[in-house]
Amino acid sequence: MTDPLASAAGALAPREFSALVALVAASRHRLPKRLAQAAAYAVAHPDEVALGTAASIAASAEVQPSTLVRLAQHLGYQGFTDFQSVFRDRLKSRASDYGDRLRRLGEGATGSSSESLIGGFVAAARASLDSFENSLQADKFSNCVNILAEAETIYLIGRRRAYPLVACMAYGFAKLGLRAILVDSANGIDTETVAMAGRSDAAVACSFSPYAPEAVAQAEAFTRNGAPLVAITDSALSPMAALAADWVEVAETDFAGFRSLAAGMTLAIALPVAVAERRQLSAVRGGEMATAFSRARW
Amino acid sequence: MTDPLASAAGALAPREFSALVALVAASRHRLPKRLAQAAAYAVAHPDEVALGTAASIAASAEVQPSTLVRLAQHLGYQGFTDFQSVFRDRLKSRASDYGDRLRRLGEGATGSSSESLIGGFVAAARASLDSFENSLQADKFSNCVNILAEAETIYLIGRRRAYPLVACMAYGFAKLGLRAILVDSANGIDTETVAMAGRSDAAVACSFSPYAPEAVAQAEAFTRNGAPLVAITDSALSPMAALAADWVEVAETDFAGFRSLAAGMTLAIALPVAVAERRQLSAVRGGEMATAFSRARW
DNA sequence: CGAAATATGGAATATTTGTTTCAGAAAATA
DNA sequence: TATTTTCTGAAACAAATATTCCATATTTCG
Numbered sequence: 001m002t003d004p005l006a007s008a009a010g011a012l013a014p015r016e017f018s019a020l021v022a023l024v025a026a027s028r029h030r031l032p033k034r035l036a037q038a039a040a041y042a043v044a045h046p047d048e049v050a051l052g053t054a055a056s057i058a059a060s061a062e063v064q065p066s067t068l069v070r071l072a073q074h075l076g077y078q079g080f081t082d083f084q085s086v087f088r089d090r091l092k093s094r095a096s097d098y099g100d101r102l103r104r105l106g107e108g109a110t111g112s113s114s115e116s117l118i119g120g121f122v123a124a125a126r127a128s129l130d131s132f133e134n135s136l137q138a139d140k141f142s143n144c145v146n147i148l149a150e151a152e153t154i155y156l157i158g159r160r161r162a163y164p165l166v167a168c169m170a171y172g173f174a175k176l177g178l179r180a181i182l183v184d185s186a187n188g189i190d191t192e193t194v195a196m197a198g199r200s201d202a203a204v205a206c207s208f209s210p211y212a213p214e215a216v217a218q219a220e221a222f223t224r225n226g227a228p229l230v231a232i233t234d235s236a237l238s239p240m241a242a243l244a245a246d247w248v249e250v251a252e253t254d255f256a257g258f259r260s261l262a263a264g265m266t267l268a269i270a271l272p273v274a275v276a277e278r279r280q281l282s283a284v285r286g287g288e289m290a291t292a293f294s295r296a297r298w
Numbered sequence: 299m300t301d302p303l304a305s306a307a308g309a310l311a312p313r314e315f316s317a318l319v320a321l322v323a324a325s326r327h328r329l330p331k332r333l334a335q336a337a338a339y340a341v342a343h344p345d346e347v348a349l350g351t352a353a354s355i356a357a358s359a360e361v362q363p364s365t366l367v368r369l370a371q372h373l374g375y376q377g378f379t380d381f382q383s384v385f386r387d388r389l390k391s392r393a394s395d396y397g398d399r400l401r402r403l404g405e406g407a408t409g410s411s412s413e414s415l416i417g418g419f420v421a422a423a424r425a426s427l428d429s430f431e432n433s434l435q436a437d438k439f440s441n442c443v444n445i446l447a448e449a450e451t452i453y454l455i456g457r458r459r460a461y462p463l464v465a466c467m468a469y470g471f472a473k474l475g476l477r478a479i480l481v482d483s484a485n486g487i488d489t490e491t492v493a494m495a496g497r498s499d500a501a502v503a504c505s506f507s508p509y510a511p512e513a514v515a516q517a518e519a520f521t522r523n524g525a526p527l528v529a530i531t532d533s534a535l536s537p538m539a540a541l542a543a544d545w546v547e548v549a550e551t552d553f554a555g556f557r558s559l560a561a562g563m564t565l566a567i568a569l570p571v572a573v574a575e576r577r578q579l580s581a582v583r584g585g586e587m588a589t590a591f592s593r594a595r596w
Numbered sequence: 597c598g599a600a601a602t603a604t605g606g607a608a609t610a611t612t613t614g615t616t617t618c619a620g621a622a623a624a625t626a
Numbered sequence: 627t628a629t630t631t632t633c634t635g636a637a638a639c640a641a642a643t644a645t646t647c648c649a650t651a652t653t654t655c656g
Contacts, residue, residue, distance in 0.1 A: 032602080032604085033603085034604065047390055051348075051390065054645090065643085066645075067603095070604090079644070081612095088349050092345055092349060117571065118431075118434060118568050121567055125564045126427055129420050129427075129560070133416075164463070164465045164469075165462070168559060172556075186483075237323050237326055237338055258571055261466060261563045261567065262563060262564060265423075265560060266559075267416070267419075268559075269558065330623095330633055330634085331633085332634065352614060378614060379613095
């Protein structure tokens with residue numbers, strides 16, 4: 001009933017993987033043969049422990065399932081399930097990296113001082129940048145740039161949360177001398193405006209869940225003439241993705257229910273530059289391409 | 299017993315996550331409501347699907363466990379277990395991918411130019427966040443929040459590069475139910491608008507070098523009545539800093555001559571939340587403060 | 597060496613988890 | 627609107643999984 005080694009050593013069950021490894025390393029020589037064998041296997045194959053069942057892990061480690069339960073209890077855990085949860089948490093935090101740091105920040109923000117509030121949003125911004133960089137499909141981005149580089153006029157569609165992004169792009173395109181129109185008139189003629197776009201134009205539509213109906217309607221109106229639409233959105237299920245010739249995924253991390261915009265803004269800055277570069281490339285063809293816009297600064 | 303949609307579409311169950319997402323995206327509109335809901339949740343929270351149980355996932359997605367089984371079958375899988383294995387495989391490969399991703403990063407940008415372009419802007423965004431976090435003076439930020447929390451109406455001033463920031467703040471304040479006016483009328487009455495602000499109002503002025511004269515003029519006009527101005531700017535020498543009751547420094551890093559906006563946007567998201575929290579705090583005084591706006595999401 | 601304590605394997609058990617079923621609700625169709 | 631079909635939620639069911647138990651083997655210590 002008691003757990004001889006662990007409680008004798010006075011150590012509580014570690015809730016973090018690295019601490020668990022340390023505990024195993026320390027108590028390894030004191031452990032009985034089969035338990036040591038199981039422990040060695042566990043720290044050597046953490047992913048399998050996280051995803052497997054007691055039976056499958058036991059088979060791979062060449063021990064009995066009951067040995068795994070005993071090992072867990074010897075280390076101070078309630079049972080195998082408890083032991084396994086450490087491995088699962090590790091996998092989770094590994095996958096999202098900043099995810100658990102954020103979570104901890106959210107839990108730890110007791111006084112909710114404005115400093116920790118800022119810290120939380122900064123962490124969310126970093127997490128967004130990470131996942132953006134990880135999930136970015138270069139070919140899709142490149143394709144989007146091509147589409148826009150060939151357009152006569154670029155229409156920029158985005159409402160609500162996505163509006164700062166298109167506003168930023170409008171500024172970028174303007175600075176770089178590319179014709180872009182920000183679809184944000186105050187008197188409700190936007191749908192008509194985009195409906196009059198020609199086939200040689202293109203549009204960038206930004207929208208995130210919950211997708212602003214107005215922006216979706218504008219994107220629909222735009223595509224009706226057959227002109228290509230490039231979307232910046234947060235999921236393959238987005239209505240914008242369905243309308244787009246190609247699209248780039250930007251899934252922002254949230255803090256306290258407020259989503260970051262860091263990844264989206266970064267893309268909003270990069271896209272005009274990439275389009276300008278592409279145009280230079282096809283125009284000058286091998287000449288000193290990066291000069292015409294390198295003097296444009298913001 | 300049959301799986302109407304999937305087998306009718308002739309599609310076999312995808313064994314890879316990306317294909318699964320594509321399938322969900324394609325068949326989404328044909329799926330019944332609850333199934334679509336579950337599918338949307340699954341592609342949006344792949345990690346949780348990988349590690350959770352049918353019951354826990356169902357609870358998070360707000361459907362019945364049986365709905366998950368039905369979804370899996372509709373998509374052509376044998377059952378939930380089969381469906382889940384796709385998510386688990388993804389997690390496994392992601393975890394092992396992590397190592398060589400890092401390696402690739404160290405080798406230097408061998409990929410296409412557009413990829414390295416994005417990489418550069420992401421790096422600039424990270425650097426901006428770092429320096430922002432390091433240089434942030436908590437007392438100044440806190441002071442700015444106080445000023446805004448006491449204001450009746452908050453005017454938002456910003457042009458050109460700073461405009462996305464004030465646009466973002468306008469959205470945030472609106473979502474949180476705080477009265478804020480974005481000074482961006484298209485017909486040139488902005489200076490008059492801010493000149494009519496009262497002493498019990500406040501303004502946020504964003505401006506970065508080279509400081510847009512229009513924004514500076516508006517900030518000047520606003521302060522003339524004695525109302526407090528809060529500035530977000532990049533240097534103590536900024537004209538905005540001179541006009542402001544207090545100000546926060548945001549010095550962005552640039553890549554290829556294009557400055558990031560990540561730090562500024564992060565502040566633009568945090569500021570409204572902080573102001574709302576401060577108001578809650580002084581209004582409810584010790585009660586459950588974080589509830590009123592915790593339900594507001596974007 | 598012999599006795600006590602501990603560890604082990606394998607099977608029995610209890611629990612959890614996935615799956616199926618079915619009555620009623622909702623939607624589609626005529 | 628009436629009728630059929632499809633979908634949904636809740637609970638019953640079946641399968642799997644973790645855990646416990648116990649007889650036997652192994653080690654430890656007097």
